[in-house]
Structure formats: structure tokens, C-alpha cells
Amino acid sequence: MTTLRLILGDQLNPEHSWFSAHDDNAVYVLMEVRQETDYVRHHAQKIIAIFAAMRDFARQLRLSGHRVHYLGIDDPANRQSLTANLDVLLVQYSSCAFEYQAPDEWRLDQQLAEYASQLAIPGRMVDSEHFYSRRDEAAELFGERKQWLMEHFYRQMRMRHGVLMAGNGKPLGGQWNFDHENRKPWPGLPREPADWRSEHDHSALWENIRQSGVSSFGEPSAACFRWPLNRAEALQQLDDFIAEALPSFGDFQDALTYRAWRLFHSLLSFALNTKMLNPREVVGRAVDAHAAGHVPLAAAEGFIRQILGWREYVRGVYWANMPGYPAQNFFAHLRPLPSWFWTGETKMRCLAHALGQSLEHAYAHHIQRLMVIGNFALLAGLNPVEVHGWYLGVYIDAFEWVELPNTVGMSQFADGGKLATKPYVSSAAYIDRMGDYCKGCDYDKKARVGSLACPFNALYWDFFARNSQRLATNPRLAMVYRQLARMSPGDLQAVQARADQIGRSIEPL
Numbered sequence: 001m002t003t004l005r006l007i008l009g010d011q012l013n014p015e016h017s018w019f020s021a022h023d024d025n026a027v028y029v030l031m032e033v034r035q036e037t038d039y040v041r042h043h044a045q046k047i048i049a050i051f052a053a054m055r056d057f058a059r060q061l062r063l064s065g066h067r068v069h070y071l072g073i074d075d076p077a078n079r080q081s082l083t084a085n086l087d088v089l090l091v092q093y094s095s096c097a098f099e100y101q102a103p104d105e106w107r108l109d110q111q112l113a114e115y116a117s118q119l120a121i122p123g124r125m126v127d128s129e130h131f132y133s134r135r136d137e138a139a140e141l142f143g144e145r146k147q148w149l150m151e152h153f154y155r156q157m158r159m160r161h162g163v164l165m166a167g168n169g170k171p172l173g174g175q176w177n178f179d180h181e182n183r184k185p186w187p188g189l190p191r192e193p194a195d196w197r198s199e200h201d202h203s204a205l206w207e208n209i210r211q212s213g214v215s216s217f218g219e220p221s222a223a224c225f226r227w228p229l230n231r232a233e234a235l236q237q238l239d240d241f242i243a244e245a246l247p248s249f250g251d252f253q254d255a256l257t258y259r260a261w262r263l264f265h266s267l268l269s270f271a272l273n274t275k276m277l278n279p280r281e282v283v284g285r286a287v288d289a290h291a292a293g294h295v296p297l298a299a300a301e302g303f304i305r306q307i308l309g310w311r312e313y314v315r316g317v318y319w320a321n322m323p324g325y326p327a328q329n330f331f332a333h334l335r336p337l338p339s340w341f342w343t344g345e346t347k348m349r350c351l352a353h354a355l356g357q358s359l360e361h362a363y364a365h366h367i368q369r370l371m372v373i374g375n376f377a378l379l380a381g382l383n384p385v386e387v388h389g390w391y392l393g394v395y396i397d398a399f400e401w402v403e404l405p406n407t408v409g410m411s412q413f414a415d416g417g418k419l420a421t422k423p424y425v426s427s428a429a430y431i432d433r434m435g436d437y438c439k440g441c442d443y444d445k446k447a448r449v450g451s452l453a454c455p456f457n458a459l460y461w462d463f464f465a466r467n468s469q470r471l472a473t474n475p476r477l478a479m480v481y482r483q484l485a486r487m488s489p490g491d492l493q494a495v496q497a498r499a500d501q502i503g504r505s506i507e508p509l
């Protein structure tokens with residue numbers, strides 16, 4: 001008689017209490033299933049990285065003496081759905097109980113809860129032991145409030161967990177947030193840290209995946225494939241980040257450049273989201289680096305805010321708004337994604353770089369995701385459901401609980417402003433100010449009208465003009481609407497005509 005314990009592909013945490021003692025009656029099950037490769041079309045590197053990390057995790061569990069059943073994607077016994085496989089395995093192992101760790105995605109949570117409830121044996125969900133907060137903690141904090149301010153949640157988290165606190169309920173350095181110091185363009189120095197992550201040869205696994213008929217897109221090649229496949233590699237990456245990149249993280253957090261692909265960002269989201277790393281240890285390392293005088297407070301705080309603040313907060317937003325969140329469409333945007341989202345081939349240099357890099361590395365940093373790709377999608381009125389599908393498929397770290405609130409809420413304002421206090425949109429001026437994307441672009445960053453005018457400019461003013469009923473009363477947009485009011489009717493008409501023409505012929509942009 002055994003207990004069957006299911007481990008999902010984003011639950012690769014060797015520190016989980018399940019593994020603290022050997023239990024000969026426990027059988028750990030990991031499965032590569034079409035159910036998980038096919039719910040959206042994924043970047044090749046994302047499928048490879050998750051399967052390779054799962055294989056490594058199973059290997060390490062076996063090495064430390066645990067019983068493991070692993071179903072590969074091409075295993076003839078694989079029924080390609082979690083529950084269909086569980087049906088067989090529960091019988092095969094004469095199981096008297098079924099256990100699983102709390103899934104982070106609503107669809108898996110539903111599927112497994114339903115499955116466990118209809119079993120004749122006890123089925124139990126246990127904590128994944130990963131996050132700082134409970135699924136419903138943000139909902140509890142915000143209650144009925146219409147707007148959920150991240151900053152409010154973040155301060156509560158700082159206090160509750162005693163992170164960067166001065167000891168008298170006050171934040172270290174007398175300030176909760178150093179965001180205003182984190183907005184510099186990158187002049188080229190200090191140099192972007194070298195990519196110290198190890199390369200992996202995944203050709204055999206990729207062949208397996210391809211032959212199994214899994215559809216994907218993006219660049220699978222070994223030259224770019226350096227995602228950590230186990231905790232040891234993730235810890236090494238964390239060490240390197242703290243030593244080499246964190247000191248400059250704050251300064252250039254919002255910078256945009258075609259001369260560097262990750263700047264001083266950590267690239268830790270894959271390791272965090274698959275739970276190889278625990279957020280507490282990552283935050284703890286940043287706190288220690290600051291205490292040791294290695295990292296300025298603004299850099300440590302800026303980094304910690306992303307993990308202790310944003311990451312936990314968006315998870316709370318997700319659970320409070322499911323299952324209806326993916327269908328939100330405040331602006332009723334319905335335009336399909338242009339084909340160049342899948343090729344990066346557009347004359348707009350900022351988009352060509354941010355999209356091209358996403359397709360090559362399965363990665364773009366936050367400001368590329370938000371202020372280049374997401375900015376264009378919102379201004380151009382792309383359908384948020386399609387935008388969500390694209391983001392969920394393309395990024396190495398994309399799991400719905402974190403991707404959806406970022407895309408639908410923060411980036412597309414499709415929830416009407418529950419998460420963001422105003423739409424994150426800009427004209428070419430912001431993109432130009434934050435870096436060098438506009439240099440050498442075919443489009444004129446200053447012009448609003450004419451076939452060579454940067455499309456962001458006309459789209460920006462047109463967006464605010466056509467949404468004035470929805471947005472003009474927002475106090476954070478008062479200045480935008482004052483500027484719009486000063487535009488002559490003729491100028492506005494010309495801008496709207498240009499925006500209309502862009503919308504009708506988006507493909508050749």
C-alpha cells in the first residue's frame with residue numbers, strides 16, 4: 001500500500017518537507033503530458049526547460065533514495081493527461097492515499113480538487129511551502145476596495161516579515177520605496193555582466209518533444225539555452241547575480257537598450273516560478289548584500305520590492321479574480337495580433353528588438369514587456385485575450401498566476417484599473433528617454449503624422465481621445481487630458497486619421 005504524491009512541473013522544490021524524511025510507502029510521480037504542453041502554444045525553450053528540470057529533479061530524488069515514477073512525453077504508457085495517468089498509477093501502486101501540492105494555476109487547482117474529491121481513497125492537498133503569503137491574503141487585506149494598491153500590500157509585507165525595517169516600525173533609510181532613483185537610461189557602463197549560466201545540451205530531449213508532435217515556436221538552440229535545470233545551478237545564478245548585477249539593478253531597472261538583452265536583471269524568474277529557489281532566500285541574500293555594504297539600499301529595495309511586493313501581490317490578484325479574469329476587456333479591444341509578434345519583423349526598432357529577443361531567449365525584461373510590447377498592444381487595441389495567450393506562451397517564466405495579472409491587469413488595463421492606477425502607455429518620448437531604441441529607427445520619434453511618424457505617437461493621443469469617457473476623470477491622467485485639450489481640432493483630426501490608418505494596416509508597420 002502506497003501514498004501517491006504528484007509533483008507538477010513548477011513544483012521542483014527539493015527542500016519541501018515531503019522530502020525531509022524517507023518514506024518507503026511514498027511514490028513520487030512526475031509526468032510530461034500533452035495536457036500541459038498544449039493548453040497554449042509555448043516557446044520551445046519553455047517546454048525543454050521544464051521537462052529537463054523535471055527529469056533532473058526525478059534523478060536527484062532517486063539518488064537520495066526516494067521512489068519515483070516518471071512518465072516521459074513519448075512513453076507508450078503515457079495517457080497524456082494528469083488524471084488519466086493517475087487513474088492507472090493509483091491502481092498500479094495499490095495506493096491507499098493521493099496527495100498533491102497546492103497548484104498555482106486555477107485550472108490545475110480545479111482539476112485536481114475535483115479528481116481528489118471523487119476518489120474512493122483519501123485525497124489531500126498540501127501547502128507548496130513556497131510563497132510568503134496565502135492565496136487569499138491580498139483579498140483579505142484589500143476587502144471591498146475598488147483599487148488594490150501594490151504599495152499598500154508591499155508595506156504590510158515588509159512589516160510582517162521584518163524585511164529592510166529599521167526596528168521601530170519605520171523602513172530602513174526612512175523611505176519605503178526608492179522607485180524615483182531607479183529610472184536611469186543605461187549609458188553603456190558599467191558593462192552588462194557576462195552570461196555566467198551553464199549551457200545545456202538538450203538535443204535528445206528536443207527530438208523527443210518534436211517527435212511526440214508537440215507544437216511550439218521560438219528558438220530552441222543550445223547557444224541560447226542556459227536556464228538553470230536544478231537548485232544547484234539556480235543557487236549559482238543567484239550568487240552571481242548578487243555579486244555582479246544587483247549593485248546596478250536599481251539604477252537601470254527601467255532602462256531600454258538594443259546593446260544588452262538583460263542589463264542588470266536577475267534572470268531568476270524561471271528558477272523562482274518552478275520553486276527551485278525560495279523567495280525568502282532570494283530576498284534574504286539581497287538584504288545581506290546591503291547590510292554588508294556591497295549593494296546600495298535603493299538597489300536592494302528595488303529588487304526586493306519585485307519579489308516581496310509585486311510577485312506576492314499579483315498572486316493575490318489572480319486568486320481573487322479567477323476564473324473570470326482572462327475574459328476581462330475594459331476597452332473592448334478586438335484587433336488580432338499582427339503576425340510579426342511571431343517573427344519580430346517590424347520596422348519599429350524597439351518592437352523588433354524586444355520581440356526578437358523574446359523569440360530568441362524566451363525572455364524579455366520587465367520594461368520591454370510593459371513599456372514596449374504591452375504598450376504597443378494596448379495603444380493599438382489588440383485583443384487582450386490574444387495578448388495574454390502570447391505572453392503565456394512566449395516567456396520562460398510564464399505561469400498563469402503571475403502572467404495573467406501582469407498582462408491583463410498591469411499591461412492592458414483590461415480589468416478597468418483594479419491593479420494599475422492608470423494605463424501604462426507612452427508615446428515615443430518615454431521610449432526614447434529610457435534608452436537608445438529610437439536611434440537609427442526608420443520612424444521619426446518626434447513626428448505624430450505622416451507615414452514615417454513613429455506609430456506610438458498617433459496611437460498614444462488617439463487612445464486617450466477615444467477613451468476620454470472612461471479615463472478623463474482619473475486624477476493621474478489630468479495632465480494628459482489638459483495637453484489633449486490644448487491640441488487644435490485640426491491636429492487632433494490628423495492624429496486620429498494617422499492612428500486609424502495604422503490600425504487598418506498594422507502588418508506592414
Ligand SMILES: Cc1cc2nc3c(=O)[nH]c(=O)nc-3n(C[C@H](O)[C@H](O)[C@H](O)COP(=O)(O)OP(=O)(O)OC[C@H]3O[C@@H](n4cnc5c(N)ncnc54)[C@H](O)[C@@H]3O)c2cc1C
Pocket residue numbers: 264265266267268269270272273303306307310311312314364365366367369370374391392395397398399402403404406407410411
Ligand atoms: C505583460 C507582462 C507579463 C509578465 N509575465 C510574467 C510571467 O509570466 N512570469 C513572471 O514571473 N513574471 C512576469 N512578468 C513580470 C516581470 O516582467 C518578470 O518577472 C521579469 O521580467 C522576470 O525577469 P527577471 O527574473 O530577470 O526579473 P528581475 O527584474 O530581476 O526581478 C526579480 C524578480 O522579481 C519578480 N518580479 C519582478 N516583477 C514582477 C512582476 N511585475 N510580477 C511578478 N513578479 C515580478 C520576478 O520573480 C523576478 O524574477 C510580466 C510582466 C509584464 C509587464
